[in-house]
Amino acid sequence: MTSDDQFFFDYLASIPHDVRRYSTQVADSIDRQVDHAATTIRNTLSEQTWIPSQVRPSVRNAQNMRHPRGFTDRVQNWMTRNRAWTAAILAFVGTGCVLYYGSKKLNGKRRKARKAGNGARKEIVVIAGSPHEPMTRAIAADLERRGYIVYVTVSSADEEHIVRSENRTDIKALWLDLTAGTSTPSELHPSLHELRSLITQPQSPLPGMPPHTCQLSGVVIVPSxxxxxxxxxxxxxxxxxxxxxxxxxxxxxTAQVFLPLLTLRNNSSTIIFAYPSISSSLSAPFAGPEVATTRAISGFATSLRQELRLLEHGNVDVVELRLGNIDLGPSYRNAQNQITGTEVLAWSAQQRALYGPQYLSSIEQRPVASAGPSTVRGSPARNLHHALMDALEPASRDWIGRRTRKKSIMYVGRGARSYSVIGAWMPSGLVGLMMGYRSGHSAPMGSPSSGSETSWERV
Structure with missing residues (x-):
């Protein structure tokens, strides 16, 4: 087939498209002319008085067909003509509303303790932790600023001095000797009679003011x-x-000792266990005491939670705060008294040869603040304080008035939730590879050489 034949066939193929286009244009022109003629006839007939009003066309209806009746119609017509701009404006306004009201809902919560009718403080929180720990002091100071009466457990005169040195009227020391128990666990501990009188007997802050009754809102257990x-x-x-x-x-x-007080009245109260969770989530090597302790606390909290839900009122909740890296601020940072890794000098020569390289490598890759708080970027302390307030506040009610349960586990601090997911779903070998753990590089179990011993002494 020659090029002339191909041109001829292409020309024949284009004829149907041209015919359809020309016929469409002719049909549109006829429609416009018919519409114009119909409009002219309608307007002419609407002005004739000899035509009965029942069949005479209305001028107002004809005008409404040509022009929008108001602002709403004009907006609808504009949105129909400019669909792209309409979608963009709606997306921008909708996203802005979601971000504004969402942040107001989450961060605009008024996290304050409730006061009595006479304006005095009535909510009591007990912090069971050593006053020597920065986290204990930071939690006590923040809860006092938010309107709570804070009791910090002490077991020595030195710890009581630390609590009193805060110079806060509503931060008080509570002597609690766990070794001096009662004859039966159901009886009240001798150190808690003062708290019992506060939550059962009316208290008058000043003469002439109406009395009020305090309530024990929660116990925050903070092990070292x-x-x-x-x-x-x-x-x-x-x-x-x-x-x-x-x-x-x-x-x-501590939880056992405070249970009689927490269940004495029907007000909402919470037992909070705050403990580190990164090493236990990863089952990290060389962290046996921490992994064993934190997992045991978590198991005890789960069992206690199920037990308290079986009570008639069920107003006592158990919440676990699984902590990651948290920066409490410069005023609560401890000085680094010991260089990390020097503990290997106290090991025997055989233990150094077996575990030394792997242990030092794990220190370098450890995802916690092993080298001091200044070198680890932790979450702000307000995240911890907000989580504590959310755990302490009374449980909300659903739309039919039933009491909803609080979150059983709350992750606070950088790395707490992410390492929990990694440790739960990823194989342990892959986790060890990510953390830089190495195996198979230890020396034989025989006595090490003098050169290696000298190198360890340099550490």
Whole structure:
């Protein structure tokens, strides 16, 4: 087939398209002319008085067909003609409303303690933690600023002096000796009779003011976040016993001691366990005491939560605050008294050869504040304070008046939630590879050479 034949066939193929286009233009022109003629006839007939009013066309209806009746019609016509601009404006306005009202809903909450009718403070919070810990002091100071009466448990004159040195009227020391228990666990502990009188008997802050009754809103249990680190073979039994007694047994006994007070009245109250969670989420090596303690506390809190839900009123909630890296501010930072890694000098030569390189490598890759708070970027302290307030405030009601349950687990601090997801869903080998853990580089189990011993002494 020649090029002339191809041109001829292309020309024949274009004829139907041209015919359709010309016919469409002719039909549109005829429609416009018919519409114009119909409008002219309608207007002419509407002006004739000899035509009965029942069949005579209305001038107003004809005008309404040509022009919008008001602002709404003009807006609708503009939106129809400019659909792209309409979609953009709606998206911009909708996104702005969602961001504004969403931030106001989440961050605009008034996190304050409720006051009595006479204006005095009535909500009591007990912080069961050592006053030597920065987190204990930071929590106590923030709760006092928000209108709570704060009691901090102490067990020595030095701890009581630290509490009194805060110079806050509503931050008080509460002597609590867990070893001096009662004959039966159901009886009230001797140290808690003062609190019992506050929540059962009317109190008058000043003469002439109407009395009010206080309420115990919650108990915040804050075990020390400092744990012994290192291989299990290098941790002495005395360190294990101290960890179990002060960081596991003490929180459990504290919760047991305060249960009679928390269930004495029907007001809403909360038991809060605040503990570090990064190492336990990852099952990190060389963190056996921390992993064992925090997982035991979590298991105890879960069992206690299920137990308290079986009560008739069920007004006592148990909330776990799983903490990540939190920056409490320069006023609550402890000085670094010991260079990290020097504890290997107390190990035997065989333990250094077996665990030394892996342990030092884990310190460098550790996702927690092992090198001091100044080198780890943690979340602001207000995240911790807001989470505590959300856990302490009374549970809300649904649309039919039933009491809704609070969140059982709350993640606070940088890395708390992300490491929890990583440890739960990723294989342990992949987690170890991500964290930089290495295996198979230790020396033989025989006695190490003098050169290696000298190098460890340099550390």
């Amino acid at each position: 976040p400092n744990f012994a680190a290192g291989p299990v073979a290098t941790i002495p039994p005395s360190s294990w016993a101290d960890t179990v007694n002060t960081r596991l047994l003490s929180p459990i006994l």
